[in-house]
Amino acid sequence: MDYDISAYGDQRPDYDSMGWALRHDEEEASAFLADLAPGGRALELGVGTGRVAFPLARRGLTVVGIEGSRSMAEQLERKISDVTVEVLIGDFADVQAEGAFDLVYCISETFFLLPSQESQLRCLHNAAARLTKGGRVVVQAIVPDHDLFCSTQSTLTRQVNEQGAIIAARRHNRAEQRVDVQNIVFGSKDPAYYPMHYRYVWPSELDLMAKLAGLALASRTGGWRAEPYTASGGYVAVYEKN
Numbered sequence: 001m002d003y004d005i006s007a008y009g010d011q012r013p014d015y016d017s018m019g020w021a022l023r024h025d026e027e028e029a030s031a032f033l034a035d036l037a038p039g040g041r042a043l044e045l046g047v048g049t050g051r052v053a054f055p056l057a058r059r060g061l062t063v064v065g066i067e068g069s070r071s072m073a074e075q076l077e078r079k080i081s082d083v084t085v086e087v088l089i090g091d092f093a094d095v096q097a098e099g100a101f102d103l104v105y106c107i108s109e110t111f112f113l114l115p116s117q118e119s120q121l122r123c124l125h126n127a128a129a130r131l132t133k134g135g136r137v138v139v140q141a142i143v144p145d146h147d148l149f150c151s152t153q154s155t156l157t158r159q160v161n162e163q164g165a166i167i168a169a170r171r172h173n174r175a176e177q178r179v180d181v182q183n184i185v186f187g188s189k190d191p192a193y194y195p196m197h198y199r200y201v202w203p204s205e206l207d208l209m210a211k212l213a214g215l216a217l218a219s220r221t222g223g224w225r226a227e228p229y230t231a232s233g234g235y236v237a238v239y240e241k242n
């Protein structure tokens with residue numbers, strides 16, 4: 001399948017109302033990120049509709065976002081807000097945002113949307129190059145659930161209720177750590193389709209790629225409230241520039 005940086009966003013014109021797909025962690029995320037760079041400059045990789053970028057800007061940071069989908073960027077720009085978030089259109093593995101940043105962050109497993117180890121490594125090099133001395137890179141990701149990926153294909157019932165159901169059909173390439181997913185939302189209308197393609201990484205691979213980019217792991221917690229890291233589910237990793 002050809003890689004297209006705009007595909008994910010272009011297929012989600014209703015991103016903010018996809019309650020089932022969102023994390024609803026804007027306040028915790030922005031509080032955690034703001035503490036790492038009080039009053040500083042932050043760069044979000046895959047900023048989307050600004051779900052976390054706006055609350056972060058409201059906490060006094062200057063926030064710039066990189067976004068591959070014009071449709072997503074337009075959803076962000078349409079938002080009426082007391083703060084501004086500048087958006088740069090392009091691939092966050094490569095776009096060189098101007099100026100130095102105290103914080104570069106990539107949340108909601110967006111890092112996994114980069115299609116190959118090579119692009120993920122390039123992204124971390126690019127992030128490190130944007131940082132001030134002592135600056136940090138934050139990645140929110142998950143420890144892949146090995147049980148889900150033990151076969152080459154699977155389905156997952158994400159949600160079921162009286163009104164309908166949300167089913168994810170998945171195909172897995174174990175050698176490349178790549179998963180193609182079609183999320184299908186059944187309800188009163190015609191089914192809606194939300195495809196996604198990602199390359200997952202284990203925490204150890206992420207740490208190694210970060211190290212190769214000159215970034216050392218400072219902490220890995222189970223979430224934004226510094227919950228203990230349990231090597232399952234989600235985590236937040238903080239890297240510092242060497």
Ligand SMILES: C[S@@+](CC[C@H](N)C(=O)[O-])C[C@H]1O[C@@H](n2cnc3c(N)ncnc32)[C@H](O)[C@@H]1O
Nearest residue numbers: 005009046047048051067068069072091092108
């Ligand atoms: C899962 S959404 C997360 C959006 C936002 N960070 C949030 O937490 O709500 C991923 C976003 O990254 C964008 N994206 C994916 N790959 C990208 C790439 N290579 N370069 C730039 N943006 C990308 C998508 O268009 C989408 O807006």
